[in-house]
Amino acid sequence: MSQILPSPLLSVRDLCVGFDTDAGFLVAVDGVSFDIPRGGTIGIVGESGCGKSVTAFSIMGLLPRPAGRIVSGSIVFDGEELASASEARMRGIRGRRIGMIYQEPMSALNPVRSIGSQMMEALLLHEPLSKKAAFDRCAELLDRVGIPSARARLAAYPHQLSGGMRQRVMIAMALSCGPDLLIADEPTTALDVTIQAQILELLHKLREDAGMALALITHDLGVIAQNCAEVLVMYAGRVVERAPVNEVFESPAHLYTKGLLESIPRLDTGRKSVLPTIPGMVPGLKDLPEGARFAPRSPHPKAAAYIASEAYRSVRPPLVELSPGHWVEDCEVVRV
Amino acid sequence: MRDYFIRRFLLIPPTLLGITILVFFIARAMPGGPLEQALMQAQMAQQMGGEMRMGQRTGQGSNITPRQREQLAALYGYDKPWYLAYAQWLGDVVRGDLGKSFRYQKPVWEMIGNCMPVSIYYGLVTLVLTYGVCIPLGIVKAIKHRTWMDSTSSVLVFAGYAVPGYVLGALLLLYFSFDLGWLPRRGFIGEEYEGIGLWQAIGDPAISAPGLLWSLVKHSILPLCCYMVGSFAVLTMLMKNSLMDNLAADYMRTAVGKGMDFRKAVVRHALRNSLIPIATGFGNNISLFLTGSFLIEKIFNINGFGLLGFNSVVDYDYPVVMGVLLLSSVLLLLGNILSDMLVALVDPRIRFT
Numbered sequence: 001m002s003q004i005l006p007s008p009l010l011s012v013r014d015l016c017v018g019f020d021t022d023a024g025f026l027v028a029v030d031g032v033s034f035d036i037p038r039g040g041t042i043g044i045v046g047e048s049g050c051g052k053s054v055t056a057f058s059i060m061g062l063l064p065r066p067a068g069r070i071v072s073g074s075i076v077f078d079g080e081e082l083a084s085a086s087e088a089r090m091r092g093i094r095g096r097r098i099g100m101i102y103q104e105p106m107s108a109l110n111p112v113r114s115i116g117s118q119m120m121e122a123l124l125l126h127e128p129l130s131k132k133a134a135f136d137r138c139a140e141l142l143d144r145v146g147i148p149s150a151r152a153r154l155a156a157y158p159h160q161l162s163g164g165m166r167q168r169v170m171i172a173m174a175l176s177c178g179p180d181l182l183i184a185d186e187p188t189t190a191l192d193v194t195i196q197a198q199i200l201e202l203l204h205k206l207r208e209d210a211g212m213a214l215a216l217i218t219h220d221l222g223v224i225a226q227n228c229a230e231v232l233v234m235y236a237g238r239v240v241e242r243a244p245v246n247e248v249f250e251s252p253a254h255l256y257t258k259g260l261l262e263s264i265p266r267l268d269t270g271r272k273s274v275l276p277t278i279p280g281m282v283p284g285l286k287d288l289p290e291g292a293r294f295a296p297r298s299p300h301p302k303a304a305a306y307i308a309s310e311a312y313r314s315v316r317p318p319l320v321e322l323s324p325g326h327w328v329e330d331c332e333v334v335r336v
Numbered sequence: 337m338r339d340y341f342i343r344r345f346l347l348i349p350p351t352l353l354g355i356t357i358l359v360f361f362i363a364r365a366m367p368g369g370p371l372e373q374a375l376m377q378a379q380m381a382q383q384m385g386g387e388m389r390m391g392q393r394t395g396q397g398s399n400i401t402p403r404q405r406e407q408l409a410a411l412y413g414y415d416k417p418w419y420l421a422y423a424q425w426l427g428d429v430v431r432g433d434l435g436k437s438f439r440y441q442k443p444v445w446e447m448i449g450n451c452m453p454v455s456i457y458y459g460l461v462t463l464v465l466t467y468g469v470c471i472p473l474g475i476v477k478a479i480k481h482r483t484w485m486d487s488t489s490s491v492l493v494f495a496g497y498a499v500p501g502y503v504l505g506a507l508l509l510l511y512f513s514f515d516l517g518w519l520p521r522r523g524f525i526g527e528e529y530e531g532i533g534l535w536q537a538i539g540d541p542a543i544s545a546p547g548l549l550w551s552l553v554k555h556s557i558l559p560l561c562c563y564m565v566g567s568f569a570v571l572t573m574l575m576k577n578s579l580m581d582n583l584a585a586d587y588m589r590t591a592v593g594k595g596m597d598f599r600k601a602v603v604r605h606a607l608r609n610s611l612i613p614i615a616t617g618f619g620n621n622i623s624l625f626l627t628g629s630f631l632i633e634k635i636f637n638i639n640g641f642g643l644l645g646f647n648s649v650v651d652y653d654y655p656v657v658m659g660v661l662l663l664s665s666v667l668l669l670l671g672n673i674l675s676d677m678l679v680a681l682v683d684p685r686i687r688f689t
């Protein structure tokens with residue numbers, strides 16, 4: 001039975017991204033696919049270095065040049081292919097249709113220009129406003145993201161604001177042109193815990209008000225539970241599990257996902273109990289195997305045999321669908 | 337911030353006091369000072385005269401009477417202890433008098449004044465040319481990093497860096513002036529224009545302004561090359577590296593992420609940030625350029641500030657040494673303050689208190 005589904009806002013298919021480095025060409029994102037429906041939310045999780053930011057920068061066309069490039073795959077945004085789009089075309093999309101918040105609020109703003117001039121710039125690039133009107137809009141935006149005495153703050157320089165305030169400015173700037181999609185790349189990692197909660201709450205509220213789609217990147221599954229409908233778990237450049245958020249929490253199918261879940265601090269476990277961690281480290285990008293990359297860290301009894309096998313070196317396990325919308329890497333030794 | 341700069345200005349006099357006391361003391365303590373020189377000369381003259389007249393040797397220094405000796409000492413200020421002599425010098429300076437040259441018996445101010453137009457001309461032109469060429473070149477090199485244009489200009493820049501200005505001067509002179517005869521060999525300006533003031537030149541219909549200008553340009557091409565080669569590489573590479581750092585900065589990604597053209601982002605965001613280290617060195621370079629280089633001035637026989645200072649040291653002409661030192665110290669101190677002002681101007685994070 002076929003059903004006419006509305007086309008997703010963003011559709012990423014088999015995205016492969018790599019970098020030219022002194023050690024040769026390294027693939028940082030290897031065959032990633034996912035969709036974001038209009039107004040929908042997706043969370044991307046994974047440990048440091050698994051390719052989350054690289055995926056986000058690929059969508060924005062912001063890969064560091066000339067080292068980084070998209071090797072293959074497609075990124076279709078609102079019916080338009082972005083992976084091969086011209087720079088001029090991308091300029092019309094960045095900031096206007098896709099906004100982005102970056103990992104490092106401390107360095108993401110230009111230190112020698114005022115907050116106001118940087119915010120106004122974002123607006124004036126895409127909208128035919130007078131300076132005065134743009135200024136007023138910026139004051140309104142700052143007000144919306146909860147910055148007190150917004151008008152006065154526009155004259156401030158980044159170093160005069162705290163990290164949380166800067167991230168609010170970044171959010172205001174990303175939202176200024178009313179984008180259809182907001183990519184938030186670990187928007188709270190650099191902030192302290194109370195500020196983290198405030199920023200996430202703000203993002204949540206703004207998203208609902210504006211009805212835009214959100215891709216939230218984090219290494220904290222707890223954050224995703226509150227903010228996203230779907231989860232994408234990445235490991236060493238690949239998607240290892242993709243599922244609706246409640247399924248991930250109720251029945252994680254990949255050992256890596258399970259490990260991430262177990263390492264979230266919980267109130268109901270004993271105070272003395274040690275927080276479990278996933279043993280081992282994310283492998284480097286050099287000489288990655290084709291097989292299930294999590295295998296060396298898997299406690300599965302057959303893991304050692306699998307690593308020694310030819311399959312580990314050369315056969316890529318496909319994703320299988322366990323239940324509607326719940327996909328997992330099809331390899332025995334890394335499955336729960 | 338205003339208070340900070342006022343304080344900086346107020347610190348100039350004590351700093352100058354320290355510098356001049358030190359140099360004055362060292363000059364006095366050094367053997368072979370002007371007094372000894374004068375005595376030796378007098379002795380030699382007498383010896384030679386004596387030999388010619390009578391053909392007999394005279395005893396050591398026997399022909400200079402103690403009275404003559406005292407007169408000489410008084411003339412050079414060696415009749416009192418050094419601190420009293422310094423106090424006297426300082427008193428004169430405060431009244432605007434730098435004293436008289438031992439050697440030429442001319443007021444020091446006049447000697448400095450004579451080489452000022454030359455030094456200011458070379459200083460300012462070098463400054464403008466150096467910054468005017470190095471900054472754009474550095475920018476282009478940063479944006480076109482690792483292209484053929486970057487590599488070729490790097491080869492030239494570093495070759496220039498490896499050759500000292502005076503060696504380059506000698507080579508250029510040999511080739512363009514002596515071999516080819518295209519450019520004049522020496523001096524600041526053609527002989528026919530020498531000793532003519534600027535206003536006089538403009539007012540006098542007999543002197544053709546283009547001719548004068550052309551003569552000036554012809555004479556300055558080679559020295560300017562030598563002056564520029566010194567700071568050229570450092571400044572160009574500083575600009576390039578500074579801009580490269582900023583091109584890779586997160587805020588550049590933010591700017592492009594807003595939908596801004598990369599080139600525009602370079603101009604609006606990276607450029608100002610990359611000028612911060614340039615501004616830091618600006619004041620220093622001003623005093624460096626204005627005080628000139630005696631080697632280059634010597635090679636091209638330009639009577640500038642550098643040569644004046646050098647000759648005065650060689651001649652033990654201490655009033656001139658002190659005058660030149662005072663002036664270049666003032667320039668250096670003012671230059672440093674200017675640098676701080678520029679840095680504060682481009683970087684809002686800097687707030688001097």
Ligand SMILES: Nc1ncnc2c1ncn2[C@@H]1O[C@H](COP(=O)(O)OP(=O)(O)OP(=O)(O)O)[C@@H](O)[C@H]1O
Nearest residue numbers: 019021028047048049050051052053054055064285
């Ligand atoms: N410019 C680059 N040159 C070479 N390799 C790079 C470059 N940028 C990223 N990488 C590599 O790509 C991989 C993925 O990096 P990415 O920044 O996407 O990780 P991440 O998942 O965002 O991690 P984090 O949580 O630390 O932000 C890393 O192994 C990193 O070393």
Ligand SMILES: [Mg+2]
Nearest residue numbers: 052053103185
């Ligand atoms: Mg990241």
